[in-house]
Amino acid sequence: MVRNNRTVRSVRAVWMTLLMLFLYAPILVMIALSFNASVSRSQWTGFTLDWYVKLFHDPAILGALRTTIEVAVIATVISTVIGTLGAIGMHAMNAGMANVLINVSYLPMTTPDIVTGVSLMLMYLFCHVPLGKWTMIMAHIAFDIPYVLFSVMPKLKQMNPNLYEAALDLGCHPVKALYKVIIPEITPGIFTGALLAFTMSLDDFVISYFTSSDMYPNLSRIVYASTKLGVKPTMYALSTLMFATILILLILVNKRTKLENL
Amino acid sequence: MKRSWYATPYALWMLLFAVVPLLFVCWYAFTTPDGAFTTANFREFAKPRYVGVILRSLKLALYCTAVCLVIGYPTAWFLAGRGFNHAQSLVVLILLPMWMNLLLRTYAMMTLLDDNGVLNAALQALGLGKIHIIGTEGAVLMGLVYNYLPFMVLPIYTVLKKMDYSVIEAAEDLGCNPLRVFTRVVIPMSVPGIVSGVTMVFMPAVTSFAISTLLSNGKLRLAGDLIDYIFNQSSNPNRWNIGSSFSLMMLVLILISIGFLRKVDPDSEGGGMW
Numbered sequence: 001m002v003r004n005n006r007t008v009r010s011v012r013a014v015w016m017t018l019l020m021l022f023l024y025a026p027i028l029v030m031i032a033l034s035f036n037a038s039v040s041r042s043q044w045t046g047f048t049l050d051w052y053v054k055l056f057h058d059p060a061i062l063g064a065l066r067t068t069i070e071v072a073v074i075a076t077v078i079s080t081v082i083g084t085l086g087a088i089g090m091h092a093m094n095a096g097m098a099n100v101l102i103n104v105s106y107l108p109m110t111t112p113d114i115v116t117g118v119s120l121m122l123m124y125l126f127c128h129v130p131l132g133k134w135t136m137i138m139a140h141i142a143f144d145i146p147y148v149l150f151s152v153m154p155k156l157k158q159m160n161p162n163l164y165e166a167a168l169d170l171g172c173h174p175v176k177a178l179y180k181v182i183i184p185e186i187t188p189g190i191f192t193g194a195l196l197a198f199t200m201s202l203d204d205f206v207i208s209y210f211t212s213s214d215m216y217p218n219l220s221r222i223v224y225a226s227t228k229l230g231v232k233p234t235m236y237a238l239s240t241l242m243f244a245t246i247l248i249l250l251i252l253v254n255k256r257t258k259l260e261n262l
Numbered sequence: 263m264k265r266s267w268y269a270t271p272y273a274l275w276m277l278l279f280a281v282v283p284l285l286f287v288c289w290y291a292f293t294t295p296d297g298a299f300t301t302a303n304f305r306e307f308a309k310p311r312y313v314g315v316i317l318r319s320l321k322l323a324l325y326c327t328a329v330c331l332v333i334g335y336p337t338a339w340f341l342a343g344r345g346f347n348h349a350q351s352l353v354v355l356i357l358l359p360m361w362m363n364l365l366l367r368t369y370a371m372m373t374l375l376d377d378n379g380v381l382n383a384a385l386q387a388l389g390l391g392k393i394h395i396i397g398t399e400g401a402v403l404m405g406l407v408y409n410y411l412p413f414m415v416l417p418i419y420t421v422l423k424k425m426d427y428s429v430i431e432a433a434e435d436l437g438c439n440p441l442r443v444f445t446r447v448v449i450p451m452s453v454p455g456i457v458s459g460v461t462m463v464f465m466p467a468v469t470s471f472a473i474s475t476l477l478s479n480g481k482l483r484l485a486g487d488l489i490d491y492i493f494n495q496s497s498n499p500n501r502w503n504i505g506s507s508f509s510l511m512m513l514v515l516i517l518i519s520i521g522f523l524r525k526v527d528p529d530s531e532g533g534g535m536w
Contacts, residue, residue, distance in 0.1 A: 008343075012340045012343070012346070015336060015337070015340060016337075016340065016352060019333070019337060019356070020355065022408070023355070023356065023359050023408075023411075024355075024359075025374060025380075026367070026370035026371045026373065026374045026408070027359065027362070027367075027370050029370065029373055029374050029380045030366075030369070030370040030373055033373065040378070041373055041376055041378055041379050041380065042378055042379060042380055042382065042383030043383075081271075082271045082272050082275055083272065085268040085269065085271060085272065086268070086269045086271070086272025086273070088265060088268045088269075089265060089266050089267060089268035089269025089270070089272065090266070090269050090272075091265075092264070092265035092266045092268075093266040093269065097266075101269060101272070101273060101276075104273075104276045104277075104280060104281065105276065107276070107280045107281065107284075108276075108280045110516065110520060111280075111284070111513060111516070112465065112466065112469035112486075112512055112513070112516055113469075113471070114469055114471045114486045114489055114490070114509070114512070115284075115287065115469070115509045115512055115513050116280075116283070118287065118489060118493065118505065118506070118509045119283035119284050119286060119287045119509070120279065120283045121493070122283065122286040122287060122290060122502060122506065123282060123283045123286045125502075126286060138279055139279065141275065141279070142275065142276065142279035142280050145272065145275065145276065149272070174265070178265075178268075199361065202363075203361065203362070203363050204363075205363055205364055205365045205472070206364070206471055206472070220363060220365050223365050223366065223369060224365055224472065227369065227372070227476055228480075235369070236373075239366045239369060239370070242363060242366060243362055243366060246361060246362055246363070247358070250358065250361055254354065
């Protein structure tokens with residue numbers, strides 16, 4: 001659309017530079033401050049790894065780290081199994097029924113996080129289920145499943161439908177045909193879905209906030225609580241590590257798909 | 263066993279953890295703590311202390327959407343430009359912060375804007391003096407824009423990228439000057455992307471939680487923070503009911519936006535992200 005003349009090119013360069021500055025300045029400042037020897041937020045007094053050392057000696061943070069990883073791993077495994085089986089099942093259904101079920105997956109994706117969080121909290125409280133790690137895991141599974149579903153579905157559509165039929169005709173048991181024929185064909189989709197689910201789980205704050213309690217905080221909860229007590233450089237170190245982790249996960253996902261296709 | 267049965271755990275899980283919880287919200291929204299039907303919970307909106315918060319949420323969400331459009335449209339337009347080699351990597355760079363924890367992004371913004379933060383240090387070094395921005399609506403607006411800008415850029419970019427370039431050439435051949443090409447051809451053709459982007463920014467902005475509290479030192483609450491606040495009012499016996507009615511209103515507002523989006527952009531040409 002844009003003609004490639006010199007004015008347009010220079011305006012574009014300036015515009016993009018300013019935009020990148022706006023998007024990345026806060027993150028880069030935070031990363032820089034996590035290595036700053038002083039507690040000050042504007043003075044650089046030298047490089048240090050003290051905040052990272054402190055971070056790994058803080059039992060509260062280590063506990064939260066364990067909770068976060070535990071929740072993400074369990075939620076990813078369960079949601080990957082349920083989501084993959086769901087995709088396979090829906091693929092074999094008539095279009096009308098499958099559409100209804102697929103639309104259910106859009107529900108958690110379009111409902112505002114705060115409403116999802118509050119609704120789950122109400123259900124748990126009504127059923128007298130104490131909020132904790134497992135209530136959080138159940139919620140995470142629910143919002144992870146759609147990501148798995150939407151990663152696996154396209155792979156199933158690309159698959160040759162005759163392969164499964166051929167396996168059955170040749171006397172293969174349906175369950176065996178599932179893991180001998182279908183699963184190998186859709187493995188890339190399953191893996192992408194699992195990675196996405198894991199990223200979403202690590203990343204979540206709002207839904208976890210409403211479905212867990214201070215007894216079992218995850219990392220987001222610790223960060224949120226600490227903002228009320230004033231900013232601590234250890235939190236910058238923690239944020240930097242979380243950012244780096246998400247970045248690595250996304251590079252992995254991006255290698256498998258294109259981010260903007262999600 | 264028929265293959266369609268494999269979807270059973272999926273159907274059950276989504277029913278129990280996505281559909282049923284929303285029914286609980288509806289139930290609580292329309293009942294008193296004793297379980298009797300009422301619509302009084304919705305009348306709480308009219309109370310001055312709540313109405314101010316709701317109006318502020320709508321106002322800031324609208325401002326945020328407008329600013330995102332003003333920044334996002336030219337960005338998408340530049341990115342979709344022909345022969346722009348770095349477009350792909352820039353799109354990924356723009357989307358990247360979106361995947362970062364909302365809290366961390368806001369926390370980073372807080373650090374930057376603080377009275378003793380890097381922004382003020384930089385301004386002072388330039389001899390421009392300090393500005394006080396943290397705690398104001400300006401800071402909250404910046405935080406919202408920072409968080410939701412990618413949602414505006416992506417759908418517009420997708421639409422512009424798919425646009426048939428020969429239409430533009432035709433307009434030029436027929437004597438249209440570049441400005442008219444832009445206003446009469448490019449903008450009308452990118453309407454689905456604009457609508458998509460506006461909805462994708464407005465929806466999370468109006469329901470945003472924590473961003474405003476953090477950037478205003480707890481002084482300015484938005485609708486999302488209000489829901490949290492109501493549910494935590496331990497002295498109020500109606501808190502679940504009132505909180506639910508607020509959540510339900512929020513959900514209805516979002517559903518209306520989505521309905522509007524579907525109507526303007528039925529094939530989701532705007533490349534909605536979800």
